[in-house]
Amino acid sequence: MVRIAICAPGKPLKRDRADAVEALVAGRDDVSLHFHDQCFIHDGHFAGSDPVRLAALLECANDPAFDAVWFAMGGYGSNRIAAQAITQMDDAANAKSYLGYSDTGFLLAALYKHGIGRVAHGPLAGDIKHEGGAKTIERALDWLKGGEAGLEPHLDNRPAVAFNLTTLAMLVGTDLAPDLAGHVVMVEEVAEHLYAVDRLFFHVTQHLRGIAGLRLGRIGQVPQNDRPFGTDEVAIAQDWCARSGIPYLGRAEIGHDAANRIVPFGLEARAPRA
Amino acid sequence: MVRIAICAPGKPLKRDRADAVEALVAGRDDVSLHFHDQCFIHDGHFAGSDPVRLAALLECANDPAFDAVWFAMGGYGSNRIAAQAITQMDDAANAKSYLGYSDTGFLLAALYKHGIGRVAHGPLAGDIKHEGGAKTIERALDWLKGGEAGLEPHLDNRPAVAFNLTTLAMLVGTDLAPDLAGHVVMVEEVAEHLYAVDRLFFHVTQHLRGIAGLRLGRIGQVPQNDRPFGTDEVAIAQDWCARSGIPYLGRAEIGHDAANRIVPFGLEARAPRA
Numbered sequence: 283m284v285r286i287a288i289c290a291p292g293k294p295l296k297r298d299r300a301d302a303v304e305a306l307v308a309g310r311d312d313v314s315l316h317f318h319d320q321c322f323i324h325d326g327h328f329a330g331s332d333p334v335r336l337a338a339l340l341e342c343a344n345d346p347a348f349d350a351v352w353f354a355m356g357g358y359g360s361n362r363i364a365a366q367a368i369t370q371m372d373d374a375a376n377a378k379s380y381l382g383y384s385d386t387g388f389l390l391a392a393l394y395k396h397g398i399g400r401v402a403h404g405p406l407a408g409d410i411k412h413e414g415g416a417k418t419i420e421r422a423l424d425w426l427k428g429g430e431a432g433l434e435p436h437l438d439n440r441p442a443v444a445f446n447l448t449t450l451a452m453l454v455g456t457d458l459a460p461d462l463a464g465h466v467v468m469v470e471e472v473a474e475h476l477y478a479v480d481r482l483f484f485h486v487t488q489h490l491r492g493i494a495g496l497r498l499g500r501i502g503q504v505p506q507n508d509r510p511f512g513t514d515e516v517a518i519a520q521d522w523c524a525r526s527g528i529p530y531l532g533r534a535e536i537g538h539d540a541a542n543r544i545v546p547f548g549l550e551a552r553a554p555r556a
Numbered sequence: 557m558v559r560i561a562i563c564a565p566g567k568p569l570k571r572d573r574a575d576a577v578e579a580l581v582a583g584r585d586d587v588s589l590h591f592h593d594q595c596f597i598h599d600g601h602f603a604g605s606d607p608v609r610l611a612a613l614l615e616c617a618n619d620p621a622f623d624a625v626w627f628a629m630g631g632y633g634s635n636r637i638a639a640q641a642i643t644q645m646d647d648a649a650n651a652k653s654y655l656g657y658s659d660t661g662f663l664l665a666a667l668y669k670h671g672i673g674r675v676a677h678g679p680l681a682g683d684i685k686h687e688g689g690a691k692t693i694e695r696a697l698d699w700l701k702g703g704e705a706g707l708e709p710h711l712d713n714r715p716a717v718a719f720n721l722t723t724l725a726m727l728v729g730t731d732l733a734p735d736l737a738g739h740v741v742m743v744e745e746v747a748e749h750l751y752a753v754d755r756l757f758f759h760v761t762q763h764l765r766g767i768a769g770l771r772l773g774r775i776g777q778v779p780q781n782d783r784p785f786g787t788d789e790v791a792i793a794q795d796w797c798a799r800s801g802i803p804y805l806g807r808a809e810i811g812h813d814a815a816n817r818i819v820p821f822g823l824e825a826r827a828p829r830a
Contacts, residue, residue, distance in 0.1 A: 326786020327751050358751040361758050452755050455729040456762040477601050477632040481726050484635050488730040512600020 287342035293357025356384025454489035470499030472538035500537030561616035567631025630658025669734035728763035744773030746812035774811030
């Protein structure tokens, strides 16, 4: 039985999504889920104020009754509590797995930087919303149980990380950013114009010199612009990689969608749980 | 007679805006304007390909027949040519004034970093489009002629710079970024959600430790979100300044609007032209 605590470091989770995820695991003896009440708080843009979200995260992470912390939703806000969270995490937090993506990438980064737990980029509990969401949730649960079936298929013997592109752009150079030298860095994006994607690649490639290479996940739901950008996301990634001397390694099976595969951070998180 | 060359490092200028600016100065002997043909090229997202925009910028900057380079429009794209432009600028480029804002902030930054010319954040030629745009254009021309009537009113005896917030966030830590230690940094934004503004402040304040302080320009045309952010742009700026130890100095009279005042970069650019 893997005991999973769920909290929302950014935006709240809709109750019906939590219900749907709970229905999936009802009566099973491989996993148990605990949705922290904080997941459902609405406070302006956030699932509770900074102190409320920080307290819930620490309650989940520092409770030895749980084996894993699974993030409910992205949105925005994990960067506002990540630095404080790290300083207050204890041995119980260190023994856990952590799974999420999108805005929660700030937290994944900070955990990885400080060597806390077993960290991966992968589905959120709220991803049950997608067509085919049950399979997405099972992929997440499998990894939290120590399985490898949902891993991103291009992982090789080098350490890897994955991030939403905007999250990575806001992360680089900050106190939350781990040293990514020698890493394969995978990025994905959703709902951004291609000119903004180009600008984000300009920024992150300047900050990522020394990485082993970059893989491009899906750039989904690109809004219509008043004029075409003139090139596509592959050409954009290749262009900025070439300009900055970063090897472009091809595509990655990650994105803001049901097919989002799992990227454990570093080599440590690849090994199945003891 | 101040001879001003105009080019478009990002998006193209509409012909009728150029006509309106030319009509303003027709028959005058204080300024002459040369709109480079490149201003009107449409090539995907840009006013011409990177080589075309680069060549036009260099033709304007390196031609001793001109005293100033005025940017026609922002949009996106000056970061794609700024590094190459700097390496190819000559003594004639060094003797000029440069004026623009928004996306052209990447170029202003690179020019300032390399000590090329007299650089300021202020109206673009395309700002004729605003209600009251004639006054906006006259403010720009006055500065290009060596006047000080349009300067941002909070400038003090410390060096200052000004940037669009997104542009600054994409600039920090890159090869184009000048050392801003000891500077008053003014920022403005347009058409971004407040949660994105908050995220941008997280990023830039982490990169700007050591500056003299931050001033907040206008955060205009904030889109409606599905929920209120819960605070306003002043509280956002104050929060991130406090967290990063940067003095918050108050508001600045800059923005994506007709009232956008002029911020010369550094103390050198404050002195009227010889």
